[in-house]
Amino acid sequence: MMSFWRTQSIGLAIAIAAVGVLAGPAASQGVPQSLTMDSAAAAALARRPPRDRPDTIKAFPLRKLGEGVYAVLGDTGRGSEGRSNAGFVVTPGGIVVIDALASPAQGEALLRTIRTVSRLPVRWLILTHHHPDHHFGAIVFKRAGAKVIAHPDRRTLASEDGDDAMVSAWTGVLGLREMQGFAFADTPDIPIARDTTLVLGGRTLAIQVPGGAHTPGDLVIWVPDARVVFAGDLLIEDGVAMVVDGSSSGLLAGLDRIEALHPAQAMPGHGRIPTDPIELIHETRCTMLALREAMRRDVQQGVSMSRALASLPPADRDRPVSRNSRVRRNAVRVYAEMEQELVHSSGVADAMKDSVAMVRCRH
Numbered sequence: 001m002m003s004f005w006r007t008q009s010i011g012l013a014i015a016i017a018a019v020g021v022l023a024g025p026a027a028s029q030g031v032p033q034s035l036t037m038d039s040a041a042a043a044a045l046a047r048r049p050p051r052d053r054p055d056t057i058k059a060f061p062l063r064k065l066g067e068g069v070y071a072v073l074g075d076t077g078r079g080s081e082g083r084s085n086a087g088f089v090v091t092p093g094g095i096v097v098i099d100a101l102a103s104p105a106q107g108e109a110l111l112r113t114i115r116t117v118s119r120l121p122v123r124w125l126i127l128t129h130h131h132p133d134h135h136f137g138a139i140v141f142k143r144a145g146a147k148v149i150a151h152p153d154r155r156t157l158a159s160e161d162g163d164d165a166m167v168s169a170w171t172g173v174l175g176l177r178e179m180q181g182f183a184f185a186d187t188p189d190i191p192i193a194r195d196t197t198l199v200l201g202g203r204t205l206a207i208q209v210p211g212g213a214h215t216p217g218d219l220v221i222w223v224p225d226a227r228v229v230f231a232g233d234l235l236i237e238d239g240v241a242m243v244v245d246g247s248s249s250g251l252l253a254g255l256d257r258i259e260a261l262h263p264a265q266a267m268p269g270h271g272r273i274p275t276d277p278i279e280l281i282h283e284t285r286c287t288m289l290a291l292r293e294a295m296r297r298d299v300q301q302g303v304s305m306s307r308a309l310a311s312l313p314p315a316d317r318d319r320p321v322s323r324n325s326r327v328r329r330n331a332v333r334v335y336a337e338m339e340q341e342l343v344h345s346s347g348v349a350d351a352m353k354d355s356v357a358m359v360r361c362r363h
């Protein structure tokens with residue numbers, strides 16, 4: 001194989017030791033059980049007319065983001081509810097795919113899409129995180145000979161009742177036909193729990209581990225020669241990244257790292273590719289800072305969680321990742337984080353840091 005891991009031997013040894021530390025905060029803390037049905041996010045997909053279904057379409061829309069770097073476009077204008085984005089990088093040594101979409105049928109359509117550009121073997125599949133809409137098509141790539149690169153921490157709210165329950169919930173919304181041939185393939189062949197560099201065919205991809213931002217198992221992929229970043233669900237087209245499985249401070253830190261790359265193009269996990277990546281990063285950060293400020297104030301003033309939530313629009317019934325639902329679920333999470341902050345010694349420093357960052361949001 002033409003690839004090698006510059007930091008593998010040291011990196012992986014430390015990674016294994018550090019998994020517990022990097023796992024992030026308890027995912028379900030303070031979040032009502034009824035809000036954990038992430039799988040229902042795909043309900044809208046299941047309701048599509050048959051001609052739009054991935055088992056009947058030849059290829060997904062593509063956009064070239066740089067030399068040999070492609071975005072496979074999901075739905076736009078639907079926030080987290082639509083089909084997610086994926087991508088791939090072509091190198092002389094083979095192809096690296098980023099995310100595998102939501103089902104074997106979607107994975108097959110993604111592979112057909114890649115084949116419209118290159119016949120080279122797919123060497124690696126990198127998963128940005130362990131939500132089903134990003135990895136339930138992974139088995140297709142595994143069967144095609146790819147090795148899976150992912151964070152070893154697979155925990156999410158969607159999986160807390162066990163893998164079988166997650167699959168049956170997901171099958172319920174996507175339909176058996178799309179899920180035919182499904183098997184889990186998100187357990188990494190190469191677990192990445194700290195920043196790692198992948199080199200394939202002379203091309204470098206930097207894999208960042210932001211650490212508990214959108215989920216405990218996030219990876220951000222940076223292609224330096226094309227200045228393209230694949231942000232996973234740290235970025236969503238409408239600026240509301242969900243932190244229910246991760247943490248708001250983790251998200252803010254992750255966004256800072258993405259911004260520091262000065263990307264020419266940033267691929268969000270869902271929706272339209274922004275014309276100006278910095279603008280979407282800024283909007284996502286400011287949305288989260290405003291929520292943290294509001295929840296911090298309420299916690300400090302002894303306002304109960306239900307009263308704190310009263311000013312927000314209600315969550316949409318049966319749409320757990322609609323914009324309103326995301327905002328409200330984030331608020332529950334952030335309120336709990338602010339309660340922790342209140343009793344934590346670094347709380348004052350965290351609040352100061354937020355208010356400094358907020359200055360940029362008021363311009």
Ligand SMILES: [Zn+2]
Pocket residue numbers: 129131214233269
């Ligand atoms: Zn996600």
